[in-house]
Amino acid sequence: MIQEHNKNIEKLIEMVKGVSTCMLITNEKNDGNLSGRPMSISKIDNDGMMWFFTKASSYKVDEIEENKKVSIAITNESSNNYLMINGLAKLVKDKTKMKELWSSILKAWFPLGLDDPDMILIKVTPSEVNYWDGSSSKMVVLFHILKAIVTGKEFEEGKEGKINL
Protein backbone atom coordinates (compact mmCIF):
# COMPACT_ATOMS: atom_id res chain seq x y z
CA MET A 1 0.00 0.00 0.00
CA ILE A 2 2.76 2.43 0.93
CA GLN A 3 4.66 1.46 -2.22
CA GLU A 4 1.54 2.00 -4.33
CA HIS A 5 1.05 5.39 -2.67
CA ASN A 6 4.65 6.39 -3.35
CA LYS A 7 4.34 5.32 -6.98
CA ASN A 8 1.22 7.46 -7.36
CA ILE A 9 2.93 10.48 -5.85
CA GLU A 10 5.91 9.94 -8.15
CA LYS A 11 3.60 9.85 -11.18
CA LEU A 12 1.89 13.05 -10.04
CA ILE A 13 5.22 14.81 -9.51
CA GLU A 14 6.51 13.64 -12.89
CA MET A 15 3.41 15.00 -14.65
CA VAL A 16 3.27 18.31 -12.80
CA LYS A 17 6.99 19.08 -13.06
CA GLY A 18 6.81 19.86 -16.77
CA VAL A 19 3.96 22.31 -16.26
CA SER A 20 4.55 25.92 -15.38
CA THR A 21 0.99 27.25 -15.44
CA CYS A 22 -2.26 25.73 -14.22
CA MET A 23 -5.77 26.99 -13.60
CA LEU A 24 -6.35 27.29 -9.85
CA ILE A 25 -10.07 26.98 -9.25
CA THR A 26 -11.78 28.27 -6.12
CA ASN A 27 -15.39 28.71 -5.08
CA GLU A 28 -16.98 32.13 -5.48
CA LYS A 29 -18.15 33.36 -2.10
CA ASN A 30 -21.67 34.37 -3.01
CA ASP A 31 -23.15 32.69 -6.04
CA GLY A 32 -21.80 29.15 -5.82
CA ASN A 33 -19.98 29.57 -9.12
CA LEU A 34 -16.38 28.61 -9.69
CA SER A 35 -13.66 31.13 -10.21
CA GLY A 36 -10.35 30.30 -11.79
CA ARG A 37 -7.16 32.08 -12.74
CA PRO A 38 -3.88 30.94 -14.26
CA MET A 39 -1.20 30.46 -11.62
CA SER A 40 2.45 29.52 -11.74
CA ILE A 41 3.24 26.39 -9.78
CA SER A 42 6.25 27.35 -7.67
CA LYS A 43 7.02 23.85 -6.51
CA ILE A 44 5.62 20.38 -6.05
CA ASP A 45 7.12 18.74 -2.95
CA ASN A 46 8.23 15.12 -2.74
CA ASP A 47 4.98 14.37 -0.91
CA GLY A 48 2.85 15.93 -3.68
CA MET A 49 2.05 19.24 -1.97
CA MET A 50 1.82 22.10 -4.47
CA TRP A 51 2.92 25.64 -3.66
CA PHE A 52 1.85 28.98 -5.11
CA PHE A 53 2.84 32.57 -4.33
CA THR A 54 0.02 35.10 -4.23
CA LYS A 55 -1.03 38.44 -2.77
CA ALA A 56 -2.63 38.24 0.65
CA SER A 57 -5.03 40.99 -0.44
CA SER A 58 -6.27 39.09 -3.50
CA TYR A 59 -9.85 37.93 -3.82
CA LYS A 60 -8.85 34.27 -4.14
CA VAL A 61 -7.40 34.42 -0.62
CA ASP A 62 -10.81 35.55 0.69
CA GLU A 63 -12.39 32.69 -1.21
CA ILE A 64 -9.98 30.12 0.24
CA GLU A 65 -10.55 31.48 3.74
CA GLU A 66 -14.23 30.75 3.27
CA ASN A 67 -13.89 27.44 1.41
CA LYS A 68 -10.61 25.56 1.28
CA LYS A 69 -11.76 23.10 -1.40
CA VAL A 70 -9.88 23.93 -4.59
CA SER A 71 -9.15 22.29 -7.92
CA ILE A 72 -6.22 22.52 -10.27
CA ALA A 73 -6.81 22.01 -13.98
CA ILE A 74 -3.96 21.48 -16.41
CA THR A 75 -4.51 21.23 -20.16
CA ASN A 76 -1.06 21.25 -21.63
CA GLU A 77 -1.56 20.60 -25.34
CA SER A 78 2.10 20.78 -26.27
CA SER A 79 3.15 18.06 -23.82
CA ASN A 80 -0.26 16.38 -24.21
CA ASN A 81 -0.63 16.13 -20.43
CA TYR A 82 -4.01 16.67 -18.83
CA LEU A 83 -4.62 16.69 -15.10
CA MET A 84 -7.57 17.43 -12.88
CA ILE A 85 -6.61 17.69 -9.25
CA ASN A 86 -8.97 18.18 -6.32
CA GLY A 87 -7.50 19.20 -3.02
CA LEU A 88 -7.52 21.39 0.04
CA ALA A 89 -5.80 24.75 0.15
CA LYS A 90 -4.07 26.26 3.14
CA LEU A 91 -2.78 29.82 3.42
CA VAL A 92 0.78 29.84 4.73
CA LYS A 93 2.66 32.95 5.90
CA ASP A 94 6.07 31.42 6.55
CA LYS A 95 9.11 33.52 5.65
CA THR A 96 11.45 30.52 5.69
CA LYS A 97 9.27 28.63 3.21
CA MET A 98 8.92 31.73 1.04
CA LYS A 99 12.69 32.08 0.96
CA GLU A 100 13.05 28.42 -0.01
CA LEU A 101 10.54 28.76 -2.87
CA TRP A 102 11.55 32.24 -4.06
CA SER A 103 12.66 32.66 -7.65
CA SER A 104 13.71 35.94 -9.24
CA ILE A 105 10.97 35.62 -11.88
CA LEU A 106 8.50 36.33 -9.04
CA LYS A 107 9.81 39.90 -8.88
CA ALA A 108 7.48 40.58 -11.79
CA TRP A 109 4.57 40.19 -9.37
CA PHE A 110 6.37 41.19 -6.19
CA PRO A 111 8.76 44.05 -6.98
CA LEU A 112 9.66 44.35 -3.28
CA GLY A 113 10.81 40.73 -3.26
CA LEU A 114 10.58 38.76 -0.05
CA ASP A 115 10.01 41.97 1.92
CA ASP A 116 6.60 42.43 0.31
CA PRO A 117 4.16 42.51 3.24
CA ASP A 118 1.31 41.44 0.94
CA MET A 119 2.91 38.09 0.07
CA ILE A 120 1.35 34.79 1.10
CA LEU A 121 1.72 31.15 0.05
CA ILE A 122 -1.06 28.81 -0.98
CA LYS A 123 -0.31 25.16 -0.23
CA VAL A 124 -2.54 22.62 -1.94
CA THR A 125 -2.79 19.09 -0.60
CA PRO A 126 -4.16 16.92 -3.43
CA SER A 127 -6.90 14.50 -2.45
CA GLU A 128 -7.89 13.20 -5.87
CA VAL A 129 -5.92 13.28 -9.08
CA ASN A 130 -7.13 12.33 -12.54
CA TYR A 131 -4.69 12.34 -15.36
CA TRP A 132 -4.60 11.65 -19.06
CA ASP A 133 -1.13 10.98 -20.25
CA GLY A 134 -1.15 10.77 -24.01
CA SER A 135 2.20 9.06 -24.02
CA SER A 136 5.31 11.18 -24.20
CA SER A 137 4.53 13.09 -27.35
CA LYS A 138 1.62 14.36 -29.39
CA MET A 139 2.81 12.38 -32.38
CA VAL A 140 2.24 9.09 -30.65
CA VAL A 141 -1.33 9.98 -29.79
CA LEU A 142 -2.00 11.21 -33.27
CA PHE A 143 -0.79 7.86 -34.50
CA HIS A 144 -3.19 6.05 -32.19
CA ILE A 145 -6.05 8.18 -33.40
CA LEU A 146 -5.21 7.50 -37.00
CA LYS A 147 -4.81 3.78 -36.29
CA ALA A 148 -8.25 3.71 -34.71
CA ILE A 149 -9.75 5.41 -37.72
CA VAL A 150 -8.09 2.95 -40.05
CA THR A 151 -9.00 -0.19 -38.12
CA GLY A 152 -12.45 1.04 -37.07
CA LYS A 153 -11.57 0.07 -33.52
CA GLU A 154 -12.13 2.36 -30.64
CA PHE A 155 -9.27 4.63 -29.65
CA GLU A 156 -7.78 3.89 -26.28
CA GLU A 157 -7.15 7.36 -24.94
CA GLY A 158 -3.67 7.09 -23.48
CA LYS A 159 -3.09 5.70 -20.06
CA GLU A 160 -5.89 7.09 -17.97
CA GLY A 161 -5.84 6.73 -14.27
CA LYS A 162 -7.06 8.04 -11.01
CA ILE A 163 -4.38 8.50 -8.39
CA ASN A 164 -5.63 8.08 -4.85
CA LEU A 165 -3.45 9.97 -2.41
Added chain:
Amino acid sequence: MIQEHNKNIEKLIEMVKGVSTCMLITNEKNDGNLSGRPMSISKIDNDGMMWFFTKASSYKVDEIEENKKVSIAITNESSNNYLMINGLAKLVKDKTKMKELWSSILKAWFPLGLDDPDMILIKVTPSEVNYWDGSSSKMVVLFHILKAIVTGKEFEEGKEGKINL
Protein backbone atom coordinates in the same frame (compact mmCIF):
# COMPACT_ATOMS: atom_id res chain seq x y z
CA MET B 1 -24.79 47.50 -25.66
CA ILE B 2 -25.40 45.10 -28.53
CA GLN B 3 -22.14 46.22 -30.12
CA GLU B 4 -20.27 45.66 -26.84
CA HIS B 5 -21.87 42.23 -26.56
CA ASN B 6 -20.85 41.34 -30.11
CA LYS B 7 -17.28 42.49 -29.47
CA ASN B 8 -17.10 40.29 -26.38
CA ILE B 9 -18.38 37.29 -28.27
CA GLU B 10 -15.87 37.95 -31.04
CA LYS B 11 -13.05 38.06 -28.49
CA LEU B 12 -14.23 34.78 -26.95
CA ILE B 13 -14.44 33.09 -30.35
CA GLU B 14 -11.00 34.38 -31.33
CA MET B 15 -9.46 32.99 -28.14
CA VAL B 16 -11.23 29.62 -28.22
CA LYS B 17 -10.65 28.95 -31.92
CA GLY B 18 -6.95 28.27 -31.47
CA VAL B 19 -7.62 25.73 -28.72
CA SER B 20 -8.38 22.12 -29.48
CA THR B 21 -8.57 20.72 -25.94
CA CYS B 22 -10.07 22.13 -22.77
CA MET B 23 -10.93 20.75 -19.36
CA LEU B 24 -14.70 20.34 -19.10
CA ILE B 25 -15.61 20.53 -15.42
CA THR B 26 -18.83 19.15 -14.01
CA ASN B 27 -20.15 18.57 -10.51
CA GLU B 28 -19.78 15.13 -8.99
CA LYS B 29 -23.20 13.77 -8.15
CA ASN B 30 -22.57 12.72 -4.59
CA ASP B 31 -19.73 14.43 -2.81
CA GLY B 32 -19.91 18.01 -4.06
CA ASN B 33 -16.47 17.70 -5.63
CA LEU B 34 -15.63 18.77 -9.13
CA SER B 35 -14.84 16.32 -11.86
CA GLY B 36 -13.01 17.27 -15.00
CA ARG B 37 -11.78 15.62 -18.15
CA PRO B 38 -10.02 16.86 -21.29
CA MET B 39 -12.45 17.35 -24.14
CA SER B 40 -12.07 18.39 -27.77
CA ILE B 41 -14.05 21.49 -28.62
CA SER B 42 -15.87 20.55 -31.81
CA LYS B 43 -17.05 24.06 -32.59
CA ILE B 44 -17.73 27.47 -31.16
CA ASP B 45 -20.73 29.08 -32.87
CA ASN B 46 -20.95 32.71 -33.91
CA ASP B 47 -23.05 33.33 -30.81
CA GLY B 48 -20.41 31.80 -28.48
CA MET B 49 -22.10 28.41 -27.92
CA MET B 50 -19.56 25.62 -27.55
CA TRP B 51 -20.17 22.09 -28.80
CA PHE B 52 -18.74 18.75 -27.69
CA PHE B 53 -19.35 15.17 -28.82
CA THR B 54 -19.61 12.58 -26.08
CA LYS B 55 -21.05 9.19 -25.25
CA ALA B 56 -24.60 9.27 -23.92
CA SER B 57 -23.63 6.48 -21.50
CA SER B 58 -20.73 8.42 -19.97
CA TYR B 59 -20.73 9.49 -16.36
CA LYS B 60 -20.43 13.18 -17.24
CA VAL B 61 -23.82 12.99 -18.97
CA ASP B 62 -25.35 11.74 -15.71
CA GLU B 63 -23.67 14.61 -13.90
CA ILE B 64 -24.99 17.19 -16.36
CA GLU B 65 -28.49 15.74 -16.12
CA GLU B 66 -28.34 16.39 -12.38
CA ASN B 67 -26.55 19.75 -12.49
CA LYS B 68 -26.20 21.71 -15.70
CA LYS B 69 -23.68 24.20 -14.29
CA VAL B 70 -20.32 23.50 -15.92
CA SER B 71 -16.99 25.23 -16.34
CA ILE B 72 -14.41 25.13 -19.07
CA ALA B 73 -10.77 25.71 -18.16
CA ILE B 74 -8.12 26.37 -20.80
CA THR B 75 -4.44 26.70 -19.96
CA ASN B 76 -2.69 26.81 -23.28
CA GLU B 77 0.94 27.52 -22.46
CA SER B 78 2.16 27.44 -26.04
CA SER B 79 -0.28 30.14 -27.22
CA ASN B 80 -0.20 31.73 -23.76
CA ASN B 81 -4.00 31.91 -23.68
CA TYR B 82 -5.85 31.23 -20.45
CA LEU B 83 -9.61 31.10 -20.14
CA MET B 84 -12.05 30.24 -17.40
CA ILE B 85 -15.58 29.92 -18.65
CA ASN B 86 -18.67 29.30 -16.55
CA GLY B 87 -21.82 28.24 -18.32
CA LEU B 88 -24.80 25.99 -18.58
CA ALA B 89 -24.71 22.67 -20.40
CA LYS B 90 -27.50 21.14 -22.40
CA LEU B 91 -27.59 17.62 -23.80
CA VAL B 92 -28.60 17.65 -27.45
CA LYS B 93 -29.54 14.59 -29.49
CA ASP B 94 -29.96 16.18 -32.89
CA LYS B 95 -28.76 14.18 -35.91
CA THR B 96 -28.70 17.25 -38.17
CA LYS B 97 -26.45 19.12 -35.76
CA MET B 98 -24.24 16.06 -35.31
CA LYS B 99 -23.85 15.82 -39.06
CA GLU B 100 -22.94 19.50 -39.26
CA LEU B 101 -20.29 19.16 -36.52
CA TRP B 102 -18.93 15.74 -37.52
CA SER B 103 -15.27 15.42 -38.34
CA SER B 104 -13.53 12.19 -39.35
CA ILE B 105 -11.12 12.48 -36.39
CA LEU B 106 -14.13 11.65 -34.18
CA LYS B 107 -14.10 8.13 -35.59
CA ALA B 108 -11.37 7.45 -33.04
CA TRP B 109 -14.02 7.71 -30.32
CA PHE B 110 -17.03 6.69 -32.41
CA PRO B 111 -16.00 3.93 -34.80
CA LEU B 112 -19.60 3.57 -36.01
CA GLY B 113 -19.60 7.20 -37.07
CA LEU B 114 -22.86 9.11 -37.05
CA ASP B 115 -24.78 5.85 -36.71
CA ASP B 116 -23.44 5.32 -33.19
CA PRO B 117 -26.54 5.12 -30.99
CA ASP B 118 -24.50 6.17 -27.94
CA MET B 119 -23.60 9.58 -29.38
CA ILE B 120 -24.81 12.80 -27.84
CA LEU B 121 -23.83 16.48 -28.04
CA ILE B 122 -23.09 18.76 -25.12
CA LYS B 123 -23.87 22.40 -25.85
CA VAL B 124 -22.41 24.92 -23.41
CA THR B 125 -23.86 28.43 -23.18
CA PRO B 126 -21.20 30.61 -21.54
CA SER B 127 -22.45 32.96 -18.83
CA GLU B 128 -19.16 34.31 -17.54
CA VAL B 129 -15.80 34.34 -19.24
CA ASN B 130 -12.47 35.36 -17.75
CA TYR B 131 -9.47 35.46 -19.96
CA TRP B 132 -5.80 36.26 -19.73
CA ASP B 133 -4.37 37.01 -23.11
CA GLY B 134 -0.62 37.30 -22.81
CA SER B 135 -0.36 39.08 -26.13
CA SER B 136 0.14 37.04 -29.26
CA SER B 137 3.28 35.18 -28.26
CA LYS B 138 5.06 33.86 -25.22
CA MET B 139 8.11 35.94 -26.06
CA VAL B 140 6.25 39.20 -25.60
CA VAL B 141 5.10 38.20 -22.14
CA LEU B 142 8.55 37.05 -21.19
CA PHE B 143 9.79 40.46 -22.24
CA HIS B 144 7.23 42.13 -19.98
CA ILE B 145 8.27 39.94 -17.10
CA LEU B 146 11.93 40.73 -17.62
CA LYS B 147 11.15 44.43 -17.98
CA ALA B 148 9.31 44.39 -14.68
CA ILE B 149 12.24 42.70 -13.00
CA VAL B 150 14.62 45.27 -14.42
CA THR B 151 12.54 48.32 -13.57
CA GLY B 152 11.26 46.99 -10.26
CA LYS B 153 7.76 47.90 -11.40
CA GLU B 154 4.88 45.52 -11.13
CA PHE B 155 4.23 43.32 -14.12
CA GLU B 156 0.97 44.03 -15.85
CA GLU B 157 -0.25 40.54 -16.67
CA GLY B 158 -1.41 40.86 -20.26
CA LYS B 159 -4.83 42.19 -21.07
CA GLU B 160 -7.09 40.70 -18.46
CA GLY B 161 -10.80 40.98 -18.80
CA LYS B 162 -14.12 39.58 -17.86
CA ILE B 163 -16.51 39.12 -20.75
CA ASN B 164 -20.13 39.46 -19.79
CA LEU B 165 -22.34 37.58 -22.19
